[in-house]
Amino acid sequence: MSDLLIHSMSEFSSLILEAFEVAQVRNIAEIGAEFGGMSSVLADYCGRVGGQFATIDPAPKQEFIDWVAQHPHVTHLAAPSLEVMGDLEQVDAWVIDGDHNYYTVLRELRLADSVSQRDGRPLLAFMHDVGWPWARRDSYYAPDRIPAEHRQLFSFDAGVTLGYAGSLPGRGFRSHGAYACALQAGGPGNGVLTAVEDFIAEVERDGTRQMCFANVPAVFGLGVLFDASASWGDPLAQLLGPYHDNELIRKLEINRLRNYLQVIDLQDQRAG
Numbered sequence: 001m002s003d004l005l006i007h008s009m010s011e012f013s014s015l016i017l018e019a020f021e022v023a024q025v026r027n028i029a030e031i032g033a034e035f036g037g038m039s040s041v042l043a044d045y046c047g048r049v050g051g052q053f054a055t056i057d058p059a060p061k062q063e064f065i066d067w068v069a070q071h072p073h074v075t076h077l078a079a080p081s082l083e084v085m086g087d088l089e090q091v092d093a094w095v096i097d098g099d100h101n102y103y104t105v106l107r108e109l110r111l112a113d114s115v116s117q118r119d120g121r122p123l124l125a126f127m128h129d130v131g132w133p134w135a136r137r138d139s140y141y142a143p144d145r146i147p148a149e150h151r152q153l154f155s156f157d158a159g160v161t162l163g164y165a166g167s168l169p170g171r172g173f174r175s176h177g178a179y180a181c182a183l184q185a186g187g188p189g190n191g192v193l194t195a196v197e198d199f200i201a202e203v204e205r206d207g208t209r210q211m212c213f214a215n216v217p218a219v220f221g222l223g224v225l226f227d228a229s230a231s232w233g234d235p236l237a238q239l240l241g242p243y244h245d246n247e248l249i250r251k252l253e254i255n256r257l258r259n260y261l262q263v264i265d266l267q268d269q270r271a272g
Contacts, residue, residue, distance in 0.1 A: 009097050009128040010037040011219045016126055017045060022239055023124055025092040026051030031081045031108060032098035033057035033064050034203045043074050054088055054137040056081045071253035085111040090119055103150040105195035122230035131221025133160045135193035136186035152182035152190055161261055196223055214240035217250040
């Protein structure tokens with residue numbers, strides 16, 4: 001029954017590809033490889049427009065490594081994102097779907113912006129999981145990579161549910177050991193959307209730059225962040241505007257999540 005959950009960033013592929021066309025994207029960097037999902041969509045796009053696709057993941061599956069070897073325009077960096085992002089060049093768009101926690105996402109955005117500024121390109125970043133549950137709650141694939149002072153109290157066994165900021169040991173939406181989640185949602189330094197908001201505040205603090213951010217509240221949330229001064233900024237804003245904080249989309253997502261959480265409860269009751 002777990003296959004019922006729509007969770008891939010590829011669910012947004014038609015909108016993302018249209019945004020690429022508007023922003024004249026050629027070269028893409030992806031954080032968090034998703035073989036058979038978004039990675040193949042991005043690689044196909046880059047191949048079609050004559051661009052390069054770089055993907056970063058410290059521990060991809062062997063089938064992904066084999067797939068990369070079959071595509072000359074695809075480069076894979078087998079390392080944590082924060083160690084290698086600065087080595088990339090001429091990136092037109094960043095697709096960020098790696099470790100969903102404040103510490104990592106804030107620093108990924110800083111690095112993406114630094115590389116974009118260095119190469120004379122406006123920042124354009126697409127981020128998954130800016131909605132529930134990771135908007136205001138950290139998750140960690142490798143907690144040891146997060147300095148202790150930046151790490152929330154966490155558990156690999158804890159689950160989460162809508163409307164509750166705490167956690168549920170062995171219950172609710174959970175990873176069954178694949179990753180850890182923060183025991184408490186909310187507060188400073190916690191969650192993907194919190195990281196995005198703090199990054200925007202950093203960039204805009206001196207008043208010389210302005211960022212645009214669109215939040216598409218479906219399938220755990222798609223965030224699109226870009227420099228307002230980009231030549232393609234206005235048409236991209238027009239494309240994304242109808243989806244941004246769309247109340248109907250948000251209600252449908254909440255309904256989807258409630259249904260899936262009910263499925264999890266039924267599975268737990270059967271297993272118990």
